[in-house]
Amino acid sequence: MKKWLSLLSVIVLGLILTACGTSESASGSKGKNDKIVIGYFPNINHVAGMVAEEKELYEQTLPDGTEVEYKYFPDGSAFMTAIETGEIQGGLVGPGPAMNHYMSGAEINIVAAGSTGGTVIMARDGSGIESPEQLQDSTFVSPRVGCTHDVQFEALMMREYDLKSDRLNGEMKHVTGKPATYSQLFASNRIDAAAVPEPWASKIEEEGHGKVLVEGDDVAFNDTLPAAVFVTSSELKENDPELVQNMVDAHKEATTFIQDNPEEAKEIAIKKIKDITEQELSASVIDSAWERIDFTYEVKLEDLEAFAAASFELEFLKEHPDLEGLVDTTFIEE
Known part of the structure; x- marks a missing residue:
């Protein structure tokens, strides 16, 4: 009887170990990814x-x-x-x-x-805006509040032209929208200016609904x-x-x-x-x-x-940023 119990214990233990091995492989815990x-x-x-x-x-x-x-x-x-x-x-x-x-x-x-x-800063054709200084009291659009293009736009306006969005009790009204719709927003006179990622800036130019105010290295952080x-x-x-x-x-x-x-x-x-x-x-x-x-x-x-x-x-972040540990360049150096 004891021999049978001993044998049964071995079999059960073997099944448990096998099950554990199968689970580990399926979960990818050893780095296996199908x-x-x-x-x-x-x-x-x-x-x-x-x-x-x-x-x-x-x-x-x-x-x-x-x-x-x-x-x-x-x-x-x-x-x-x-x-x-x-x-x-x-x-x-x-x-x-x-x-x-x-x-x-x-x-x-x-x-x-x-x-x-x-990233290109553009003004609506017919808006009368010929330079960034004239963006005061305008309505501008970016993809999202605090997104990359929004920060580029607001940093440029605040640092170079002393202009702020209404989010900071400033003169410029900020709205959001998908870049693919900016040309239509210009055409319908719903916005005056935009922080536009390519290829949508070039599309607006081709359709004649907007013109470039600032581009290239003159846009905040565009070159780096x-x-x-x-x-x-x-x-x-x-x-x-x-x-x-x-x-x-x-x-x-x-x-x-x-x-x-x-x-x-x-x-x-x-x-x-x-x-x-x-x-x-x-x-x-x-x-x-x-x-x-x-x-x-x-x-x-x-x-x-x-x-x-x-x-x-620009007060998009509540605390001063600490990015230590975010970037790991070892993989591009291989």
Whole structure:
């Protein structure tokens, strides 16, 4: 009887150990990932995501058999929530949402950049506004309150022209809206000015509904701040650094492809933006937008810190920002 009980104990123990092993493998606790989801936005600053998808670059750098999916986001808040919940494993987002969520306690890391530039300050055609000094008492639009483009606009106005939004008891009225609708907002006289990310600035120019007030290096942080950054979770970075390296390698290859093959990259951008937004942009719009953007995966903490300090100065942040630990450049240095 004792022998039978002893044998039964061994069998039960073996089943328990087997079950534990199966559970660990399925949960990916050893860094095993059968599927990776990459996120990005359908705009020009995120062309690296489009090229990587079209050229299947993640499939080439990730372990054989890894399924790769893509998810497209309308704004940074939705993207960051997806990173924090594990819905996506990495991808491109604006630096503003990444920093804001990090300072709110999100365990995430910026491991590369995507591009710089691409923000244009524009005025409605027929508004009578010929220079930034004339924006007093105007209504301006940005994608979201405190987003990257909003901070760029308000920092420029406050520092260079002593103008403030109504949020700070200033003269300019602030509204929000999707950049793809700005041309219509100009055409209907609903706004006077806008902080516009490409390619929508070039689209407004082509349609004749607005004109450029400030562009290039004259826009706050346009020449230094990454307009898009590659983000992943700190947990994934710590538990599976090899996987994160695989993802960053694919992103770097996509960025290099854009630099070496701009015309083909433009064609990919036109196709992907149409697929995602159902809006087909002309080659001339893409050409114009391209001239205002620099595609790079290099990222520096000090550039992000300067931008975060401006966000605090503009009272988008309640506390002085501490970004120590946010940026990890080891993966782009490999």
